Amino acid sequence: MSLRPTIETRRAQPTMEGAGVKLHRAFGFQDPSELDPFLLFDDFRNERPQDYLRGFPWHPHRGIETITYVLAGTVEHGDSLGNTGRLGAGDVQWMTAGSGIMHQEMPQGNAKGQMHGFQLWGNLPSAQKMTAPRYQDVKSKEIPEIIDDDGTRVRVIVGEFWGKTGPVDGIAADPQYLDISLPAGVKKTFRIDTYRRAFAYVFEGAAAFADASKPAGVLLEKEVGGEEVNIRDLSGNRTLIRFGTGDEITVQAGPEGARFLLISGAPINEPVAWHGPIVMNTREELMQAMTELRNGTFIKPAH
Template sequence: MSIRPTIETRKAVPTMEGAGVHLHRAFGFQDPSELDPFLLFDDFRNEVPEHYMRGFPWHPHRGIETITYVLNGTVEHGDSLGNTGTLGAGDVQWMTAGSGILHQEMPKGNAKGQMHGFQLWGNLPSAQKMTAPRYQDVQAKDIPEVIDDDGTVVRVIVGEFWGKTGPVDGIAADPQYLDISIPPGVKKTFRIDTYRRAFAYVFAGQGAFVDASAPSGVLLEKEVMGQEVNIRDMSGDRTLVRFGTGDEVTVQAGEEGVRFLLISGAPIEEPVAWHGPIVMNTQAELQQAMRDLRNGTFIKPAH
């Protein structure tokens, strides 16, 4: 087995989307090959309703899949196909935009006004760019949860892990999407298929992705529950960790434990022509999508 090296850690960047939703973007609208097949990852977390209530009004998507995972509050959604619904805490929606869809997402806080969720964009290969749109809405109760003897908890949203299979299926990137909580001081190793691109997103506590290449600079030592780790290796809230190639990832939880998403998928390795919420393979396809939007033919009839 080979440990995947950490090739980069970086903080998510504050930005605004939709009608003024304040969020943090871990990656997106830069180099689409960096985390192929994934294009964008947003952390929409807020305790100020004015910063999220106006939501994401009607907008188009084509050529991608969007994965929305809600931790706190709710997200009401509707689309051009007549679908409507509400995602609650712990729920997941996987939307395959395919040939084109218009939809809106309107977040609402919990009783304390808190809202927290994530959205990941996955690319579609050329052969599936114009497939029929579809939704997979999954309730929290239907997402399998595995608890290990050391207290580690893994929610298996997509893919197979520790004998459990996530409820979302038929996704182009053949992804694995895990929500992992590790107790204080516990060191844990997770297998990842070698052919996948992989990243982690830390959103609570701190953890060191150990036995990997250390960042440059002077390393300060600290003991965590009797185990020596490098402070400079510790990744905290809203940190993206990109991995190189290998078979597994090893995490050393800090004094408060750590919670993170571990996401991997098979790279598509095709050209990307990208404008806002539309991702195609060529500029000609992108221009056709824009013409379709202008002349009212963006939504394709069902066959």
């Protein structure tokens, strides 16, 4: 077994999207090869309705898939194919934009006005860029949750883990998408396929991720749950951790526990031509998409 080194730790950056939704972007619109097959990851989390209610009005997508995971509040969605729906707390939506779709996503807060969710963009390989658009909405109760003896909780959203299979399938990036909660001080090792790119995103509490360059078994310099751990190595709220190659990661929760997403996928290794919500392989394909948006032929008839 080989431990994946931590090659970068960085905080998600505040930005604004849609009609004025305030969110934090962990990655996106820089180097698309960095976390291939993933292109973008946004954390939209607000407690003031004025920061999210204007939502994401009608906009196009082509050449990608999106996975939206809601933790608090709801998201109403509709599209150019006539689909409508509502995502509630714990629900997931997978959308394959394929050849092209127009859609909107309008967030609503819970009873306390809170709204929290994530959106991940996965690239489509060239052979599937122009596939027919489709949706899959998954309710929270359909997502398996595993509770280990030490109190570790894992929601398996996509992929296989500890004998359970997530309900979202058929995604080109073939990802594993896990929502992991660790009690205070618990140290855990998770397997990841060697050939996948991987990242973690901490959004509650804090955690230390072991690095291959450091002595095994020592994550903190303070005793937490009987383990010596280095508080300086703790990654807190809204922190992205990128991993190098290997087949496992080791993580230890800080004094207040930790909750993070652990996401991995098989790289596509193809050229990327990207403009806003449209991701193709060549500049010519990108220009064609923009021309079709202008002349009204962007949405393809169903076969």
